[in-house]
Amino acid sequence: MSVFAYEIHATDGAARTGVLKTPRGDIRTPAFMPVGTAGTVKALYMDQVKETGADIILGNTYHLMLRPGAERVKRMGGLQKFSTWQGPILTDSGGFQVWSLSKLRKMNEQGVTFQSHIDGSKHHLSPERSIEIQADLLGADISMQLDECTAFGCTPAEAQASLELSLRWGQRSKDAFGSRDDQVLFGIVQGSVFEDLRRQSAEGLKEIGFDGYAIGGLAVGEGFEQMCDVLDFTTPHLPVERPRYLMGVGKPIDLVEAVARGVDMFDCVLPTRSGRHGQAWSDYGPINIKRAEFIEDDTPLAPEIDCPASRDYSKAYLNHLFKSGEYLSAMLISWHNIAYFEHLMARIRAAIAAGEYEAFRREFRAKWDQGIAEAATRSA
Amino acid sequence: MSVFAYEIHATDGAARTGVLKTPRGDIRTPAFMPVGTAGTVKALYMDQVKETGADIILGNTYHLMLRPGAERVKRMGGLQKFSTWQGPILTDSGGFQVWSLSKLRKMNEQGVTFQSHIDGSKHHLSPERSIEIQADLLGADISMQLDECTAFGCTPAEAQASLELSLRWGQRSKDAFGSRDDQVLFGIVQGSVFEDLRRQSAEGLKEIGFDGYAIGGLAVGEGFEQMCDVLDFTTPHLPVERPRYLMGVGKPIDLVEAVARGVDMFDCVLPTRSGRHGQAWSDYGPINIKRAEFIEDDTPLAPEIDCPASRDYSKAYLNHLFKSGEYLSAMLISWHNIAYFEHLMARIRAAIAAGEYEAFRREFRAKWDQGIAEAATRSA
Ligand SMILES: [Zn+2]
Ligand SMILES: [Zn+2]
Numbered sequence: 001m002s003v004f005a006y007e008i009h010a011t012d013g014a015a016r017t018g019v020l021k022t023p024r025g026d027i028r029t030p031a032f033m034p035v036g037t038a039g040t041v042k043a044l045y046m047d048q049v050k051e052t053g054a055d056i057i058l059g060n061t062y063h064l065m066l067r068p069g070a071e072r073v074k075r076m077g078g079l080q081k082f083s084t085w086q087g088p089i090l091t092d093s094g095g096f097q098v099w100s101l102s103k104l105r106k107m108n109e110q111g112v113t114f115q116s117h118i119d120g121s122k123h124h125l126s127p128e129r130s131i132e133i134q135a136d137l138l139g140a141d142i143s144m145q146l147d148e149c150t151a152f153g154c155t156p157a158e159a160q161a162s163l164e165l166s167l168r169w170g171q172r173s174k175d176a177f178g179s180r181d182d183q184v185l186f187g188i189v190q191g192s193v194f195e196d197l198r199r200q201s202a203e204g205l206k207e208i209g210f211d212g213y214a215i216g217g218l219a220v221g222e223g224f225e226q227m228c229d230v231l232d233f234t235t236p237h238l239p240v241e242r243p244r245y246l247m248g249v250g251k252p253i254d255l256v257e258a259v260a261r262g263v264d265m266f267d268c269v270l271p272t273r274s275g276r277h278g279q280a281w282s283d284y285g286p287i288n289i290k291r292a293e294f295i296e297d298d299t300p301l302a303p304e305i306d307c308p309a310s311r312d313y314s315k316a317y318l319n320h321l322f323k324s325g326e327y328l329s330a331m332l333i334s335w336h337n338i339a340y341f342e343h344l345m346a347r348i349r350a351a352i353a354a355g356e357y358e359a360f361r362r363e364f365r366a367k368w369d370q371g372i373a374e375a376a377t378r379s380a
Numbered sequence: 381m382s383v384f385a386y387e388i389h390a391t392d393g394a395a396r397t398g399v400l401k402t403p404r405g406d407i408r409t410p411a412f413m414p415v416g417t418a419g420t421v422k423a424l425y426m427d428q429v430k431e432t433g434a435d436i437i438l439g440n441t442y443h444l445m446l447r448p449g450a451e452r453v454k455r456m457g458g459l460q461k462f463s464t465w466q467g468p469i470l471t472d473s474g475g476f477q478v479w480s481l482s483k484l485r486k487m488n489e490q491g492v493t494f495q496s497h498i499d500g501s502k503h504h505l506s507p508e509r510s511i512e513i514q515a516d517l518l519g520a521d522i523s524m525q526l527d528e529c530t531a532f533g534c535t536p537a538e539a540q541a542s543l544e545l546s547l548r549w550g551q552r553s554k555d556a557f558g559s560r561d562d563q564v565l566f567g568i569v570q571g572s573v574f575e576d577l578r579r580q581s582a583e584g585l586k587e588i589g590f591d592g593y594a595i596g597g598l599a600v601g602e603g604f605e606q607m608c609d610v611l612d613f614t615t616p617h618l619p620v621e622r623p624r625y626l627m628g629v630g631k632p633i634d635l636v637e638a639v640a641r642g643v644d645m646f647d648c649v650l651p652t653r654s655g656r657h658g659q660a661w662s663d664y665g666p667i668n669i670k671r672a673e674f675i676e677d678d679t680p681l682a683p684e685i686d687c688p689a690s691r692d693y694s695k696a697y698l699n700h701l702f703k704s705g706e707y708l709s710a711m712l713i714s715w716h717n718i719a720y721f722e723h724l725m726a727r728i729r730a731a732i733a734a735g736e737y738e739a740f741r742r743e744f745r746a747k748w749d750q751g752i753a754e755a756a757t758r759s760a
Contacts, residue, residue: 042706045688067703068703075676295452296452320419
């Protein structure tokens with residue numbers, strides 16, 4: 001049924017590497033999607049994003065429907081043309097941000113009414129309206145079903161009721177989406193941290209039939225170990241032949257471990273958000289550029305990464321820019337972070353292709369743990 | 381005496397076009413120098429600045445001596461290496477910012493002591509220390525003498541006392557600078573709006589002998605007409621064979637009119653400051669990108685300018701970015717503004733070379749006045 005062929009070129013344990021074919025370009029997997037919330041990957045130019053190796057970006061339905069408005073984006077030629085991003089775009093359904101950002105939500109079987117966090121204006125989101133916004137108005141290559149993001153810490157009964165609502169909304173999303181030649185729709189697995197519920201959700205979605213399967217409701221406070229546990233018992237229930245997308249994740253170590261559990265796609269605001277706060281990512285964890293040791297450090301963040309931000313600017317200069325509150329600080333560190341994440345994905349893909357993923361994972365983990373331990377020593 | 385040859389290729393009335401030769405590259409004149417206050421032209425990459433056609437940027441002694449510190453910049457290899465700007469740099473003396481930004485100034489014949497506006501720390505600036513910072517520590521290609529920026533509205537007696545102090549400081553700056561193979565020093569004409577005082581200042585500076593002559597104490601509240609008057613009676617007293625630099629100016633119309641009066645170099649924070657406030661410059665004056673008429677305007681700011689920011693982004697997108705508070709708004713509009721200013725300088729140089737500067741000036745002035753009149757109608 002799917003129009004986007006997913007070619008898996010190599011597997012290594014549960015890890016897979018391949019290419020998701022789209023009319024707007026190939027997506028090499030495992031893939032990290034930079035987040036372009038409001039039609040811009042914050043503090044980067046789109047050609048920089050592309051040059052880091054990103055094949056696809058994410059757009060936020062919630063933000064774009066409020067400003068500039070989905071109908072307006074459509075009149076301006078769709079999100080690609082409006083934002084100047086040339087490649088494929090995945091949009092989220094808007095559900096997660098309605099829960100986390102909006103005011104005065106009123107939810108029922110039909111959908112959710114809410115007030116904009118920007119100006120208090122009233123809006124409505126239903127499975128059908130979300131598909132209309134994503135696929136028809138923004139023109140997303142990959143749309144996501146509307147779901148209810150189950151809160152961490154809920155009871156099994158609450159999680160079950162929630163995933164069943166998400167399944168009904170998944171069916172309605174599918175019906176509204178229909179069949180399209182050049183766009184696809186992903187379903188979202190819920191079920192909190194409960195193994196039987198995750199399986200029930202996955203089975204229900206497979207019955208409906210989607211072009212890809214996302215794992216939702218993680219990175220919401222459950223912690224690293226429990227996230228790994230949920231992946232361990234969830235990905236085996238997802239079709240091997242379709243892409244698997246872990247939503248809103250995460251730190252570099254999360255990506256490395258989730259790939260080992262069969263995940264193909266990721267998105268996270270972390271690289272750009274950290275970039276604005278003077279945090280540069282590395283295999284050893286985050287580097288706080290304002291630390292005194294960098295004041296006269298004339299080495300770059302990561303000379304091995306083929307990105308000007310990683311290679312051509314001294315830590316001393318970045319330290320100065322950050323302390324001076326200069327735009328260029330956020331611009332350079334966000335750019336480095338996106339380049340670091342995309343470079344990491346390239347290393348992950350190469351390790352899987354070479355059949356050396358377990359060694360890669362173990363080495364990465366050792367460096368990461370070392371970095372975290374050193375950071376703890378510094379702050380102790 | 382000067383090591384930087386100034387070749388004047390064409391003149392048209394009082395206007396001149398040529399090339400100031402420096403060891404770090406040619407400066408085509410009339411030249412607009414983007415301001416890189418703290419070692420960065422705000423919200424731009426240095427290669428963008430270069431590609432707009434800027435041959436030289438300005439660095440601020442006051443900001444850099446406070447943060448990261450002039451000795452530190454020296455240890456990091458000088459301002460060019462530290463900031464990644466490859467071309468020549470002109471630094472101001474720090475005097476103007478001490479007057480406009482610092483707290484608790486104490487001025488005497490020797491120099492000025494002041495408190496940092498950043499952290500209240502105490503600093504000293506004298507003609508000798510300013511030269512040390514600019515020429516020895518930052519490594520400026522063009523240093524400026526320390527002067528006292530005479531306030532607008534002062535009496536002739538105050539202006540005279542002030543210009544005489546500036547002359548004595550000019551001599552001390554020259555003595556401290558000595559003779560150098562690859563760096564030059566400019567003097568600064570003061571004298572407020574008084575013709576005889578401007579002449580006295582210019583004659584005094586010529587006796588000391590500088591490599592270039594700046595006109596200071598303008599753009600401090602005197603207004604457009606009076607600025608033109610001062611230029612009219614000041615530039616004739618400056619040596620024809622050396623560059624003339626009008627400090628801190630200005631709007632596009634100011635540049636056009638000052639060139640007609642024999643000015644060769646300019647600097648101003650206007651293009652980048654406006655860029656952060658959603659104002660894009662044009663021949664018709666500033667364009668407020670947040671105006672409702674741009675919400676669905678899919679045309680770019682200036683397709684005739686060979687700069688991505690001017691050519692490849694719709695006003696609708698810029699309007700959206702500005703209203704959303706996105707970094708990319710300041711990044712793109714500042715970039716367009718620098719490109720617009722540099723493009724204007726290129727048109728100015730071409731018009732002088734073609735012997736058509738008076739026609740260019742008149743046409744520009746007509747468009748400018750039309751734009752200002754239309755803006756007044758809109759806000760009425
Ligand atoms: Zn995230
Ligand atoms: Zn100015």
